[in-house]
Amino acid sequence: MLTIKNLKAKVEDKDILKGLNIDVKPGEVHAIMGPNGAGKSTLGYVLAGRDGYEVTDGSAELHGENLLDMDAEERARKGLFLAFQYPVEIPGVSNMEFLKASVDAVREARGLEPYSSVEFIKLAREKSKAVNLPADFLKRGVNEGFSGGEKKRNELMQMMLLEPSLCILDETDSGLDIDALQVVAEGVNALRSPDRSFIVVTHYQRLLDYIVPDYVHVLADGKIVKSGGKELALELEKEGYRWIEGETV
Amino acid sequence: MSEEVKQYIKSEYKAGFVTDVESSTIPVGLSEDVIRLISSKKNEPEWLLEWRLKAYRAWQEMTEPDWAHVTYPKPDFQALSYYSSPKSMEENRPKSLDEVDPELLATYEKLGIPVHEQEVLAGVAVDMVFDSVSVGTTFRAKLADAGVIFCPISEAVHEYPDLVKKYLGSVVPQRDNYYAALNSAVFSDGSFVYIPKGVRCPMELSTYFRINEAKTGQFERTLIIADEGSHVSYLEGCTAPMRDENQLHAAVVELVCMDDAEIKYSTVQNWYPGDAEGKGGIYNFVTKRGIAHHRAKISWTQVETGSAVTWKYPSCILKGDDSIGEFYSVALTSNHQQADTGTKMIHIGKNTRSTIISKGISAMTSQNSYRGLVKMNPGASGARNFTQCDSLLIGDRCGAHTFPYIESKNPSAIVEHEATTSKVSDDQMFLCQQRGIDPEKAVSMIVNGFCKEVFKELPMEFAVEAGKLLEVSLEGAVG
Numbered sequence: 001m002l003t004i005k006n007l008k009a010k011v012e013d014k015d016i017l018k019g020l021n022i023d024v025k026p027g028e029v030h031a032i033m034g035p036n037g038a039g040k041s042t043l044g045y046v047l048a049g050r051d052g053y054e055v056t057d058g059s060a061e062l063h064g065e066n067l068l069d070m071d072a073e074e075r076a077r078k079g080l081f082l083a084f085q086y087p088v089e090i091p092g093v094s095n096m097e098f099l100k101a102s103v104d105a106v107r108e109a110r111g112l113e114p115y116s117s118v119e120f121i122k123l124a125r126e127k128s129k130a131v132n133l134p135a136d137f138l139k140r141g142v143n144e145g146f147s148g149g150e151k152k153r154n155e156l157m158q159m160m161l162l163e164p165s166l167c168i169l170d171e172t173d174s175g176l177d178i179d180a181l182q183v184v185a186e187g188v189n190a191l192r193s194p195d196r197s198f199i200v201v202t203h204y205q206r207l208l209d210y211i212v213p214d215y216v217h218v219l220a221d222g223k224i225v226k227s228g229g230k231e232l233a234l235e236l237e238k239e240g241y242r243w244i245e246g247e248t249v
Numbered sequence: 250m251s252e253e254v255k256q257y258i259k260s261e262y263k264a265g266f267v268t269d270v271e272s273s274t275i276p277v278g279l280s281e282d283v284i285r286l287i288s289s290k291k292n293e294p295e296w297l298l299e300w301r302l303k304a305y306r307a308w309q310e311m312t313e314p315d316w317a318h319v320t321y322p323k324p325d326f327q328a329l330s331y332y333s334s335p336k337s338m339e340e341n342r343p344k345s346l347d348e349v350d351p352e353l354l355a356t357y358e359k360l361g362i363p364v365h366e367q368e369v370l371a372g373v374a375v376d377m378v379f380d381s382v383s384v385g386t387t388f389r390a391k392l393a394d395a396g397v398i399f400c401p402i403s404e405a406v407h408e409y410p411d412l413v414k415k416y417l418g419s420v421v422p423q424r425d426n427y428y429a430a431l432n433s434a435v436f437s438d439g440s441f442v443y444i445p446k447g448v449r450c451p452m453e454l455s456t457y458f459r460i461n462e463a464k465t466g467q468f469e470r471t472l473i474i475a476d477e478g479s480h481v482s483y484l485e486g487c488t489a490p491m492r493d494e495n496q497l498h499a500a501v502v503e504l505v506c507m508d509d510a511e512i513k514y515s516t517v518q519n520w521y522p523g524d525a526e527g528k529g530g531i532y533n534f535v536t537k538r539g540i541a542h543h544r545a546k547i548s549w550t551q552v553e554t555g556s557a558v559t560w561k562y563p564s565c566i567l568k569g570d571d572s573i574g575e576f577y578s579v580a581l582t583s584n585h586q587q588a589d590t591g592t593k594m595i596h597i598g599k600n601t602r603s604t605i606i607s608k609g610i611s612a613m614t615s616q617n618s619y620r621g622l623v624k625m626n627p628g629a630s631g632a633r634n635f636t637q638c639d640s641l642l643i644g645d646r647c648g649a650h651t652f653p654y655i656e657s658k659n660p661s662a663i664v665e666h667e668a669t670t671s672k673v674s675d676d677q678m679f680l681c682q683q684r685g686i687d688p689e690k691a692v693s694m695i696v697n698g699f700c701k702e703v704f705k706e707l708p709m710e711f712a713v714e715a716g717k718l719l720e721v722s723l724e725g726a727v728g
Contacts, residue, residue, distance in 0.1 A: 050679050072682035082683050088676040092698030101694060102684035109685065141698065142680075158684060 001026045001197045002047075002166055007058035008222075009046045016042045018222030019058065024166070027194040031208055031233060032201045034219035035241040040201045041085065043219070044170045048082040049075050062166060077109035081164035085171040087151040090142035095154065098142045099124055103161050124161070131157045131187055149180030156187040167191070168199045173207040185210030205237035218244050262521055263721060265491030268356040272380065272462050274333035279326050281305060284434055287332050290339075291403050291437075296414065304423035304433030311427045317589040318618040318650055321558045324466075324497050324532060331435045333380040333462040346385045353377075353384045360488055361714075362457050363387070373484075374399055376456040378469055381437030388452065395451050397481075398443040402470055405441035412443060416474055420503040420540050420566070428499040428534040428560075432468045436501065439469035444479035444510070453482050453708055458498075460489035460520075460531070466497035473503070475510035475545075482513040484711060487555070489521045493529045495557060496521075504539030504547055508569060511546040512539060515707055516563075517715055520555035522722075527585030530557025537561065543569030543598070550706040552715040553580040553590060554722040562620065564593035567601035567632075574603040577703040579715070581696075581722055582615035582647070591621035591652075596629035596662065605636040608700050611647035612723060618650040625662035632662040640670040641699050643692070643723075671699075693720040 002024040009017040016039045024030050034040050046053045047060060049072035060067045067075055090098065104114040115123065125135050131153040143151050152172060159167060169188070173181055188198070188211050200211055208216070208230065216232040217224045218241075226232065226244055236244070275286060284305055288298040313323060337343070337350040346354075346364070354364045357377050364375065364387065374388035376399065383401030392399050398409065405413050423433040440456040460467045475481050489496060498520060506512045514537075523530025533556035539547040549563040565574030576592035594603035603623065611617040623634045640649035655664050673695050681691035697704070697716050704712045 048679075048683050050683075051675065072679065073685050073687060076683050076685040084680065088674065088680050090677050090680070090695055090698060091671075092701045093694050094698075097694065098681075098684075101686050101690060102681075105685035105687070105690075162684070 001028075002060070002062055004060045005058050007046070007060055008056045009042060010054050010056055011042065011052060015056075016222055017046065020219070020222065020224055022217065022224065024197045024199065026197055027192070028215065029192065029198040029200060029211065029213045031213035031216045032199060032219050033203065033205075033216060033233060033236060036203065038219045039222045040203075040219055041170055044082050044168045044201060047075075047168060048072060048080060073105070077106050079165035081159055081162055081167045083152075083155045083159060083167065083169045083172055085174055087143050087155055089144045089146075091144050093142050094139055095142050096121070096124060096138045099138075099158065099161060102158065106162050127157045127160045130160065132183055133157060148175035149177070149183070152176060152180065152184050153187070156184055159191065160187070165195065166197050166199070168201065170201050171203060172200070173202055173204060181207065182210060205233045208233045220244060262491055264360055264488035264519060265521055266359065267490040268352060268461050270350065270352050270461070271336045272333050273336050273339055274330045274462055274465060277328055277330045277464065279329070279331060279435070283331055287435060287437065290332065291406070293406060294410065297406060300418070300423070301434050304430050307424040308427065308430035308434055311424070311430055313427050317560050317620070318616065318652070319558050319560060319587040319589050321495070321532065321587070324495070326431075328464070329497060330462075330465045331468065332437055333465045334382040335379060335384070338379075338382050338384055343385070346387065349385050353379055356459060356461070357457060360457065360459075362486070373453040373455055376401060376440045376454075378438050378440075378456060378458045380460060380462050380465060380467065383438045383440075392451070396445040396448055397450050398441065399454050400441055402439045402441040402472060403437075405472075409441070409443065412474065413441070413472070416472055416503065416505050418503075420505060420538050421501050421536050426536060429501050429536040432470060432499050432501045432536070436468045436470035439471040439500070440473075441471075442473040442481065442483065444475045444481045446476045447478045449479065450481040453484060455484040455486065458485065458487040460496055460498065463492060464494065466499065469500045471500070471502040473512060473514070474505045475507060475512050477507045478509040479507075480511045482515070482708060484515040484517070484708060486517045486519065488519050489531055491521050491524070491529065495530060495532055497532045498535070500535045502535070502537040502563075506539055506541045506545040506547050508543040508545060510542075511548075513548045514539070514550070514563070515711060516551040516553070517711055517718065518551065518553045518555050519718055522555050522584065522586050523557040525584050527557070530586070531555065532557060533559045533561060535561040537563035538566065539564070540566045540568055541572035541574060544571045545569055546573040546575070548575040548577070548706070549592065550577040550703065551579070552703070552707070552718065553578070553588060554718050556588070557586060559588040559590055561590045562592055564595070565603065566595045566597065567603065568597045570598040571600045572598055573601070576603075576605045576607070577706045578607045579610070579700045579703045579719070580608070580617060581610040581612075581719055582617045583612040583722060584615060585613075586615045588616070589618040589620055591619045593622040594624070594634055596623075596625045596632040596634070599629065600631040601629055602632065603634045605634070605638075606702050607638045608703055609638070609640045609649050610643065610696055610699065611640070611649050612643040614646045616648045616650070618652060620652040620654075622654040622656070623664050625657040625659045625664065627658045629659045630661045632659065634664045636664075636666045638666075638668040639699070641696065642670065642672045692723060696723060
């Protein structure tokens with residue numbers, strides 16, 4: 001599914017990723033943990049193709065295609081989905097309009113017909129119900145005046161509509177109380193399938209109680225310094241990141 | 250600004266063609282003789298010639314205003330021609346649309362304007378003004394059945410002299426300001442509308458102004474009178490060919506809204522804005538004002554995407570008690586365009602109300618200013634105003650400015666002003682792209698969302714047109 005080899009990237013002349021390797025197979029959930037400033041969010045942005053994040057070495061392939069050559073929107077159409085830590089507001093652009101533009105663009109790239117307005121409204125209502133967002137949120141501006149939890153549920157709804165093959169969750173747990181966290185985690189779990197993979201980026205182990213990973217990687221100073229099963233997250237929680245940093249020194 | 254956004258703002262002006270017709274254009278220059286010539290070409294009565302000359306003499310004593318936040322070389326008024334008409338409109342003036350030179354009508358068809366009454370957009374009557382003359386007006390007969398008069402003002406002078414004499418200059422006097430005085434001296438064609446008492450105009454009225462001839466200015470004059478309890482919705486559209494020279498457009502629009510009447514005036518202004526280097530384009534110096542009597546309502550909606558320099562403040566004099574004034578504006582500037590636009594709400598009557606919603610969008614190196622006056626006169630007890638000015642910046646080399654003026658001489662009057670400035674942020678762009686949306690589509694979506702409150706005030710057909718126009722005007726503005 002996703003193969004990252006020796007990936008190096010910089011932001012504003014500062015090296016952030018310093019030779020990162022990960023191999024994600026279909027259906028797997030990989031958690032990436034690490035201290036603040038390790039490059040966790042940068043990894044998501046680099047893979048999604050955000051401007052200003054410059055790859056200096058290495059490769060990243062999705063379904064065997066070179067991701068790094070594509071524009072951000074192309075990567076999205078190929079099935080890469082990034083759930084944001086802090087989803088931005090777009091005032092005046094209705095959620096429904098935004099979702100339809102997004103879904104139409106992705107479907108077109110997959111050779112599918114766009115939904116008719118009626119079909120789409122029905123589908124969007126169904127999904128908003130599934131993530132427990134009242135239907136009037138579809139009429140409101142994108143994330144406009146949404147609470148932290150509502151923004152995350154809106155992201156989840158987008159994920160459901162776009163049916164991506166690779167989902168990157170960037171600190172999805174930040175700003176969520178435990179109830180909201182559970183709702184989001186349940187939604188993610190419902191989307192797990194043999195042909196869909198997840199990279200769950202998080203600082204805390206808490207999220208991984210709900211979204212149980214197959215593998216846990218520890219990212220420190222731009223590299224994966226330790227990998228293991230889900231029990232590694234528990235160890236980290238107990239010992240703190242210093243334990244890892246101590247080991248690598 | 251990302252590369253995509255830059256690509257997107259390079260504007261492509263789709264109305265920039267020239268119509269190849271033989272025109273008779275009077276020699277350049279301005280003098281009393283030129284004014285006499287214009288007046289005689291229109292066979293005007295003596296009183297109107299005198300009215301023009303009075304304006305001209307006043308204008309000569311005035312100086313060009315320089316308070317607007319725009320810079321441009323002053324027009325050379327002696328290097329312009331003040332009257333140009335297609336020859337076919339002069340000798341044997343066509344008596345009906347069928348006799349009009351097809352080439353002229355084709356100009357409007359090319360611009361997407363319905364010139365034949367049988368066309369789909371049949372709910373709209375159109376007056377077509379080409380340089381200095383009206384070339385045709387649709388649905389006149391149907392409108393006449395309802396008692397509505399819709400014709401070129403040059404005809405109204407002959408056919409409805411009492412109305413014209415009574416109201417011309419009654420809202421915008423000849424010496425109101427520099428460009429209004431110039432217009433009063435040399436105005437050519439424009440539309441005249443009269444809606445009788447209690448009549449709801451059965452269709453939308455519209456006028457399309459087209460400047461075609463080089464080295465000419467367009468000085469149209471529009472007068473709309475809505476008699477007691479009547480209702481009318483009117484729309485104007487404007488385009489011009491792409492030329493290296495700056496052309497002057499100095500119009501005057503007067504609205505007279507009697508007791509309990511309502512006038513809704515919408516503008517989609519798409520004059521040629523000049524090229525990416527700032528060469529050419531229209532100077533749009535326009536005076537628009539309406540007077541609202543008791544319980545009357547005037548609503549201005551404007552979408553401004555064109556002109557090299559815009560200087561324009563559609564205003565309302567809320568003279569009657571309980572009268573209402575509204576101003577909804579979207580002004581978009583890109584490349585080297587400059588706009589200084591806004592409104593004046595003059596509250597005179599009791600319990601008068603006004604609403605101002607202004608949306609300014611600046612891209613590339615353009616400068617966009619909102620300038621608005623809200624004045625509460627001593628008699629305006631219980632008057633209220635609400636103003637909201639929002640600016641959206643695309644990129645980091647443009648400017649947005651807000652100049653609100655508030656004068657309140659009545660302690661019971663309430664004035665509210667809200668203003669925001671925001672940017673199309675990298676975060677917003679990235680969210681859209683990460684969801685598979687093209688950068689071009691993303692910008693147009695974000696900008697349209699920003700303008701939503703104004704677009705919903707436009708007649709439906711034109712709201713769609715306005716959205717598309719913004720898209721075209723922003724092509725290449727994204728990055």
